[in-house]
Amino acid sequence: MLRFWWRGYRATSVEDxxxxxxxxxxSLYSVFPGGKHALFLKSLxxxxxxxxxxxxxxxxxxxxxxxxxxxxxxGLVQDLLSTEGRQGCLLVNTAIENATEDxxxxxxxxxxxxxxxxxxxxxxxxxxxxxxxxAGVDPAGSAKVLVATCQGLMVVGxxxxxxxxxxxxxxxxxxxLV
Amino acid sequence: MLRFWWRGYRATSVEDxxxxxxxxxxSLYSVFPGGKHALFLKSLxxxxxxxxxxxxxxxxxxxxxxxxxxxxxxGLVQDLLSTEGRQGCLLVNTAIENATEDxxxxxxxxxxxxxxxxxxxxxxxxxxxxxxxxAGVDPAGSAKVLVATCQGLMVVGxxxxxxxxxxxxxxxxxxxLV
DNA sequence: CTTGTTCTTGAATGGGTGTTCAGATATGGT
DNA sequence: ACCATATCTGAACACCCATTCAAGAACAAG
Numbered sequence: 001m002l003r004f005w006w007r008g009y010r011a012t013s014v015e016d017x018x019x020x021x022x023x024x025x026x027s028l029y030s031v032f033p034g035g036k037h038a039l040f041l042k043s044l045x046x047x048x049x050x051x052x053x054x055x056x057x058x059x060x061x062x063x064x065x066x067x068x069x070x071x072x073x074x075g076l077v078q079d080l081l082s083t084e085g086r087q088g089c090l091l092v093n094t095a096i097e098n099a100t101e102d103x104x105x106x107x108x109x110x111x112x113x114x115x116x117x118x119x120x121x122x123x124x125x126x127x128x129x130x131x132x133x134x135a136g137v138d139p140a141g142s143a144k145v146l147v148a149t150c151q152g153l154m155v156v157g158x159x160x161x162x163x164x165x166x167x168x169x170x171x172x173x174x175x176x177l178v
Numbered sequence: 179m180l181r182f183w184w185r186g187y188r189a190t191s192v193e194d195x196x197x198x199x200x201x202x203x204x205s206l207y208s209v210f211p212g213g214k215h216a217l218f219l220k221s222l223x224x225x226x227x228x229x230x231x232x233x234x235x236x237x238x239x240x241x242x243x244x245x246x247x248x249x250x251x252x253g254l255v256q257d258l259l260s261t262e263g264r265q266g267c268l269l270v271n272t273a274i275e276n277a278t279e280d281x282x283x284x285x286x287x288x289x290x291x292x293x294x295x296x297x298x299x300x301x302x303x304x305x306x307x308x309x310x311x312x313a314g315v316d317p318a319g320s321a322k323v324l325v326a327t328c329q330g331l332m333v334v335g336x337x338x339x340x341x342x343x344x345x346x347x348x349x350x351x352x353x354x355l356v
Numbered sequence: 357c358t359t360g361t362t363c364t365t366g367a368a369t370g371g372g373t374g375t376t377c378a379g380a381t382a383t384g385g386t
Numbered sequence: 387a388c389c390a391t392a393t394c395t396g397a398a399c400a401c402c403c404a405t406t407c408a409a410g411a412a413c414a415a416g
Contacts, residue, residue: 008275010188014374024395029375036374086278095337096274097186100264109337141350145327148347152330159273159287169326172319176354192404202365207405214404 001043005090008097009040044108047090059119066127076150077166080157088154117147133177149173179221183268186275187218222286225268237297244305254328255344258335266332295325311355327351
């Protein structure tokens with residue numbers, strides 16, 4: 001999973017995976033019928049179930065509010081600025097690299113986007129009920145925009161991992177809500 | 179350029195380029211010293227100078243206002259929904275696929291993002307002066323967010339090319355401005 | 357028509373790719 | 387200790403990759 005995350009599907013060779021896991025080709029192909037591609041899909045699922053919830057943090061909780069939402073974005077920026085986090089999000093990378101020609105991978109990405117939107121919608125609804133955002137803000141609608149914005153943050157962060165640029169995006173994205 | 183746009187850098191082989199252009203390997207390498215990578219950088223520049231201005235349309239004009247800005251986003255959505263446009267934007271794809279390991283490519287992407295932000299800032303400034311957006315809207319700040327949002331639109335569009343989903347993102351992104 | 361030069365060709369090169377498989381090794385029940 | 391079964395191993399396979407280069411074609415000048 002880490003190899004696909006760091007380097008992408010095409011750039012990761014089976015030899016890389018063999019070296020990284022210590023599992024030799026023969027075993028790898030008997031454990032994962034379907035070879036590299038099957039392993040990739042398993043990696044996407046593993047990322048969805050292990051890494052994503054960890055990054056979501058409080059935002060995944062039903063009582064999440066504006067602070068949790070903001071915390072998610074801040075974490076995203078912090079990751080993009082760190083040496084280890086520059087690879088961004090495996091699912092975003094997959095959307096760009098594979099989604100057009102790999103329907104199974106695209107489906108995993110769609111699932112991720114839907115979950116993210118759901119989390120953000122509840123967080124915004126809670127925030128509105130608590131008076132943390134303007135009354136005019138539509139939780140469902142704003143969640144859709146914020147999902148797109150955070151995917152865009154990854155793209156910008158990859159090309160330009162600059163603290164000021166990324167923080168300005170987040171600041172201004174939240175400024176219109178209050 | 180089209181090959182790199184459609185399939186990405188790694189997935190495009192020199193043989194593909196030879197077949198597509200009719201230029202045989204020997205000539206190709208004598209015209210482009212540096213081989214595949216040099217040709218890729220030239221493709222990025224060509225895309226920047228030919229395709230991007232065409233997509234920007236009125237938004238590139240100094241007098242562009244809210245309608246031009248909205249038109250750009252609508253064009254983006256329309257492209258993502260068409261069969262030919264599903265490949266998205268070459269520069270966004272490059273940001274994800276190559277930016278971390280290819281500084282030259284990343285620089286071209288950064289230039290594109292800067293230009294886009296400049297266009298959007300002037301459009302928003304014009305819109306504010308004309309009273310088309312709320313007085314509280316900060317042109318420079320909102321432009322940064324809109325740049326990120328439109329990059330995110332590409333990511334979402336690749337995984338989920340659904341008219342309702344994409345239009346909802348654009349509608350809600352503009353809803354907070356008026 | 358010659359000659360010198362530029363441009364073009366496509367086969368060859370060395371290395372990397374994903375995948376397979378027969379043989380070696382380990383395991384667990386008797 | 388035995389053997390049947392499951393597991394692991396790494397060499398071998400066929401193919402594709404980016405790149406090079408010597409041989410040939412096209413061309414312009416005298």
